[in-house]
Amino acid sequence: MGEKVLMKGNEAVAEAAIRAGCRHYFAYPITPQSELIEYMAKMMPKVNGTFLQAESEVAAINMVYGAAGCGKRVMTSSSSPGISLKMEGISYIAGANLPAVIVNVQRGGPGLGDIQPAQGDYFQATKGGGHGDYKLIVVAPSTVQEFADMADLAFDLADKYRNPVMILSDGLLGQMMEPVDFKPYKTEKEMEELDRQHFDWCMHPNQDEPNHHHHEINSLEIDPVVLEQHVIKLGQKYDRIVKNEIRFEEYKISEDNEYIIVAFGTAARIAKSAVDDLNENGINVGLFRPITLWPYPYDAVSKVITDKVKKVLVCELNLGQMVEDVKLGVNGKVPVEFLGKVGGMLFTPEEIMNKIKEI
Amino acid sequence: MEIIAQRPKSLTDLQFTYCPGCTHGISHRLIAEAIEELGLRNNIMGVAPVGCSVFAYKFFNCDMAEAAHGRAPAVATGMKRARPDMHVFTYQGDGDLAAIGTAEFIHAANRGEKISIFFINNAIYGMTGGQMAPTTLPGMKTSTSPYGRDEKDIGYPIQACEIISSLKAPYFIERVSLLSPQDILKAKKVVNKAMLFNKENRGFTFVEFVSTCPTNWGLTPAKAQQWAKENMLKFFPIGNFRDKSMEGGE
Ligand SMILES: Cc1ncc(C[n+]2csc(CCOP(=O)(O)OP(=O)(O)O)c2C)c(N)n1
Ligand code: SF4
Ligand SMILES: [Mg+2]
Numbered sequence: 001m002g003e004k005v006l007m008k009g010n011e012a013v014a015e016a017a018i019r020a021g022c023r024h025y026f027a028y029p030i031t032p033q034s035e036l037i038e039y040m041a042k043m044m045p046k047v048n049g050t051f052l053q054a055e056s057e058v059a060a061i062n063m064v065y066g067a068a069g070c071g072k073r074v075m076t077s078s079s080s081p082g083i084s085l086k087m088e089g090i091s092y093i094a095g096a097n098l099p100a101v102i103v104n105v106q107r108g109g110p111g112l113g114d115i116q117p118a119q120g121d122y123f124q125a126t127k128g129g130g131h132g133d134y135k136l137i138v139v140a141p142s143t144v145q146e147f148a149d150m151a152d153l154a155f156d157l158a159d160k161y162r163n164p165v166m167i168l169s170d171g172l173l174g175q176m177m178e179p180v181d182f183k184p185y186k187t188e189k190e191m192e193e194l195d196r197q198h199f200d201w202c203m204h205p206n207q208d209e210p211n212h213h214h215h216e217i218n219s220l221e222i223d224p225v226v227l228e229q230h231v232i233k234l235g236q237k238y239d240r241i242v243k244n245e246i247r248f249e250e251y252k253i254s255e256d257n258e259y260i261i262v263a264f265g266t267a268a269r270i271a272k273s274a275v276d277d278l279n280e281n282g283i284n285v286g287l288f289r290p291i292t293l294w295p296y297p298y299d300a301v302s303k304v305i306t307d308k309v310k311k312v313l314v315c316e317l318n319l320g321q322m323v324e325d326v327k328l329g330v331n332g333k334v335p336v337e338f339l340g341k342v343g344g345m346l347f348t349p350e351e352i353m354n355k356i357k358e359i
Numbered sequence: 360m361e362i363i364a365q366r367p368k369s370l371t372d373l374q375f376t377y378c379p380g381c382t383h384g385i386s387h388r389l390i391a392e393a394i395e396e397l398g399l400r401n402n403i404m405g406v407a408p409v410g411c412s413v414f415a416y417k418f419f420n421c422d423m424a425e426a427a428h429g430r431a432p433a434v435a436t437g438m439k440r441a442r443p444d445m446h447v448f449t450y451q452g453d454g455d456l457a458a459i460g461t462a463e464f465i466h467a468a469n470r471g472e473k474i475s476i477f478f479i480n481n482a483i484y485g486m487t488g489g490q491m492a493p494t495t496l497p498g499m500k501t502s503t504s505p506y507g508r509d510e511k512d513i514g515y516p517i518q519a520c521e522i523i524s525s526l527k528a529p530y531f532i533e534r535v536s537l538l539s540p541q542d543i544l545k546a547k548k549v550v551n552k553a554m555l556f557n558k559e560n561r562g563f564t565f566v567e568f569v570s571t572c573p574t575n576w577g578l579t580p581a582k583a584q585q586w587a588k589e590n591m592l593k594f595f596p597i598g599n600f601r602d603k604s605m606e607g608g609e
Binding site: 024026032050054055056058059060063064065066067068069070071072074088089092096203204205206214215216217218219221335 | 419
């Protein structure tokens with residue numbers, strides 16, 4: 001602690017991942033996450049880690065599957081089009097109960113879109129993306145510091161639940177520079193401990209343990225009765241995650257709020273300035289910022305809708321993907337309005353203020 | 360064709376799921392024996408493909424991962440990088456390796472990834488019921504080439520050994536046949552060699568098995584072998600393509 005460094009989000013999350021014990025990183029270059037892969041290329045050899053530039057995002061995520069199957073802290077990163085390619089592997093990682101961290105530095109879509117910040121992958125991240133009944137834990141930072149802190153959190157959650165975790169950021173957070181406070185590097189002993197916690201299930205052939213029985217890393221269960229049990233167990237794990245891991249921030253939320261803005265990530269960052277300005281202008285507005293996008297803080301959204309609240313405004317850099325979840329939380333108590341920007345464009349705090357005044 | 364009396368310890372005691380006369384069982388045994396003979400059982404991990412050998416992760420008695428279709432070389436790369444002190448092999452069919460997984464295969468070879476790939480070329484998609492494979496021979500009828508593979512329309516069979524022979528990194532590349540007891544004995548030597556190089560961390564090793572799929576070829580096992588000898592070996596000549604241990608100054 002104590003060494004504040006001015007860094008881009010992409011570099012900060014990479015540095016924080018290494019400090020959190022990540023020694024294996026596989027990825028394919030794409031804008032706007034290139035600083036991340038470049039940072040890893042530079043730093044991994046210095047910590048005796050693996051940096052490998054894969055032939056594609058498909059290959060990279062399957063390398064992650066292999067390294068995670070060996071019980072190692074492993075990460076990959078990409079931006080939207082590359083994340084689409086990773087979806088196959090993410091489904092297999094989830095199906096095989098493997099811990100892994102995936103960073104999405106989102107850009108404009110669909111298709112090739114552009115290389116500006118966007119939040120158009122909300123549905124893909126939180127509602128599936130890959131095939132089958134699985135859930136990704138999704139966390140969304142809104143500052144460079146939080147982006148870095150989430151590397152540590154993501155690895156801990158991934159290990160705790162043996163589940164893939166996605167850090168859903170965007171081109172703005174990836175590219176902007178802010179001062180960051182880093183946690184210390186994990187010690188050798190802590191690293192060994194991290195390895196050991198996986199020994200009861202991971203692949204770890206071992207000369208000193210000649211009777212080591214065979215471990216399988218697998219998502220296939222050809223017998224429907226067995227697969228049913230497997231998926232039910234996954235469901236129970238997801239229930240535990242919902243119970244324990246919901247995270248959110250309330251900013252200027254009070255009993256007297258007339259309006260509530262709900263936003264995550266970069267959109268929440270912009271909304272914060274709007275909330276300050278609106279309150280100075282005598283309009284009582286609070287900001288609710290989901291930090292975990294899955295599990296989603298439905299109950300917490302519901303709680304901030306007091307009798308005084310007239311309307312809720314959802315601000316996103318997409319066509320309104322999170323609106324559905326906010327509506328589930330609000331549960332019809334008040335109208336839910338939407339302000340969106342797409343194409344990699346950002347709204348200004350003024351636009352948010354005007355929208356609040358208008359509604 | 361039973362040439363080995365005892366089941367190697369590197370195979371579990373599960374019954375194979377292969378059809379009678381299928382060569383998958385033979386290649387499993389050859390690999391398992393090499394693991395055993397080289398004392399690798401507690402130092403090796405394998406990757407199973409998607410195909411008839413999808414359950415290879417249950418059959419090999421060592422730590423195993425089941426990969427998505429075609430991705431075994433990438434998964435194996437992740438495993439070898441995570442555990443460089445251990446040895447890693449993949450087992451893949453022709454659809455898996457030479458169609459959907461072409462990129463992963465070629466790039467693992469090109470990196471000189473220190474793994475072994477065992478490639479079972481039966482010129483067909485066995486598991487999904489006999490569709491055309493990238494290795495299906497010209498004129499050969501399959502359920503998705505009902506009039507015979509037309510090489511003018513869909514190209515010639517992919518020759519995996521020849522393709523990666525153009526790359527500098529691979530350490531050992533050889534094609535063997537499982538079509539007669541003599542061939543199988545020769546194949547055994549080749550598998551052991553590839554595994555030995557793997558054990559010594561020398562580099563990327565690749566063994567292609569010219570195999571049969573009597574069920575989807577619609578032939579008896581004996582006729583399938585005869586047919587393969589007469590037709591497959593023309594396109595897929597057996598022989599060594601690369602052995603860096605024989606080159607001076609490696
Ligand atoms: C992504 C994906 N596409 C298609 C399939 C269906 N599939 C399963 S096995 C297979 C072909 C396997 O053929 P090959 O690799 O030659 O193995 P064989 O069964 O002949 O040993 C296909 C297409 C799948 N499992 N996954
Ligand atoms: S379908 Fe063909 S390849 Fe598959 S087990 Fe049967 S004979 Fe072997
Ligand atoms: Mg085949």
